Amino acid sequence: MPQISSRILDATKIIGPAAPCHTRRSCGGTAVAVGVNLEQTRSVSIPALRWIDPPAGPAIELLDQTRLPAVETIVTCTDAPSLVDAIRRLVVRGAPLLGIAGAFGVALAAARGDDVAAVAEELAGARPTAVNLGWGAGRALDAYQRALSAKRDAPLAALREARSIADADARACAQMAALGLALVPAGARILTHCNTGALVTGGDGTAFGVVLAAHRAGVLKMLYVDETRPLLQGSRLTAYEAGRARMPHAVLADAAAASLMAAGEIDLVVVGADRIAADGSVANKVGTYGLAVLAHHHKVPFVVVAPVSTIDFGTADGASITIEQRSPDEVTHMAGRPVAPSGSGAYNPAFDVTPPALISAIVTESMVIQPVTAGNLRVLNQGT
Numbered sequence: 001m002p003q004i005s006s007r008i009l010d011a012t013k014i015i016g017p018a019a020p021c022h023t024r025r026s027c028g029g030t031a032v033a034v035g036v037n038l039e040q041t042r043s044v045s046i047p048a049l050r051w052i053d054p055p056a057g058p059a060i061e062l063l064d065q066t067r068l069p070a071v072e073t074i075v076t077c078t079d080a081p082s083l084v085d086a087i088r089r090l091v092v093r094g095a096p097l098l099g100i101a102g103a104f105g106v107a108l109a110a111a112r113g114d115d116v117a118a119v120a121e122e123l124a125g126a127r128p129t130a131v132n133l134g135w136g137a138g139r140a141l142d143a144y145q146r147a148l149s150a151k152r153d154a155p156l157a158a159l160r161e162a163r164s165i166a167d168a169d170a171r172a173c174a175q176m177a178a179l180g181l182a183l184v185p186a187g188a189r190i191l192t193h194c195n196t197g198a199l200v201t202g203g204d205g206t207a208f209g210v211v212l213a214a215h216r217a218g219v220l221k222m223l224y225v226d227e228t229r230p231l232l233q234g235s236r237l238t239a240y241e242a243g244r245a246r247m248p249h250a251v252l253a254d255a256a257a258a259s260l261m262a263a264g265e266i267d268l269v270v271v272g273a274d275r276i277a278a279d280g281s282v283a284n285k286v287g288t289y290g291l292a293v294l295a296h297h298h299k300v301p302f303v304v305v306a307p308v309s310t311i312d313f314g315t316a317d318g319a320s321i322t323i324e325q326r327s328p329d330e331v332t333h334m335a336g337r338p339v340a341p342s343g344s345g346a347y348n349p350a351f352d353v354t355p356p357a358l359i360s361a362i363v364t365e366s367m368v369i370q371p372v373t374a375g376n377l378r379v380l381n382q383g384t
């Protein structure tokens, strides 16, 4: 039986109420940074994932993202089945963090003496679109098997690999933020979709990391946050992170993005990615493709921010990307209550695919790919 335990944190002791935004004139004219303090612009103060060593562990603690923003609860996974369950339920989510979780999941199996290869396979299949999940689990498995053949401490090797993936992702976030910042105009009104910050990476985030860098640099005028139906990762999680970072932000219904862009109120769209095919097609949270079409129509730059680990050079194009289909209940119900007549079916793909022609640039930690072509991505592949 999967073992999951949870404890509710006293959030008031950990994080105080959000203070007003530190920028001035944020609703008109150019935003001007006043007394920017990095500690005051952190988007999250509770780690999204934490490894617990013996004697309390081995275990993985996860900040339960299904309960945010109302409750900050930790889910403790003491074995791989409980982690797989947490991944499927979106307790832990977002491509880069899934890569880290996959690697720590393999380390957990190794520490317990479980069948490590079988666990890596199970983890990789838990969410089929997010390429980092199988990639992270595979890297930890390789490290484990190499150590085993060399008669070294194999569980320790898997754990070290997981830690190194998490550290590398934190560094990648910082590099993406620096490179992406160069694409943000002064006084930018940015629109984003889904959730791409510290809750889903080892650092400050992918797309949200760029927004945070813009906020810290005083060039962000407003962040517009798509609510991101059906599971509301935007309104529940991105708004939570933006509020913590004292960032001027507004949540909008996904369908309102069209009129906002038509009114000339958006200067830039930035989103993350779950898998990028070799031709530059980007799978990301459902609704991303629609935003890209809108941005193209309104001549608004559409920028994808993702680490190189999210690029899948083994998948030729967008049509070859497996799209995760999720339960109809996520569409027909909200917060457990029905919002459609009983018996209604639902179409619920978790992701959609944006073709490269609609993407102005892909920001990675190594370089900015612009224009987005298979040839330009190939250069990146050779450099890794």
Ligand code: MRU
Binding pocket: 090, 093, 094, 095, 096, 193, 194, 195, 196, 197, 200, 201, 205, 206, 207, 233, 271, 272, 273, 274, 284, 285, 286, 350
């Ligand atoms: O289904 P989710 O919530 O895991 O989807 C997450 C996204 O689509 C993110 O935009 C993507 O993983 C990039 S995270 C930095």
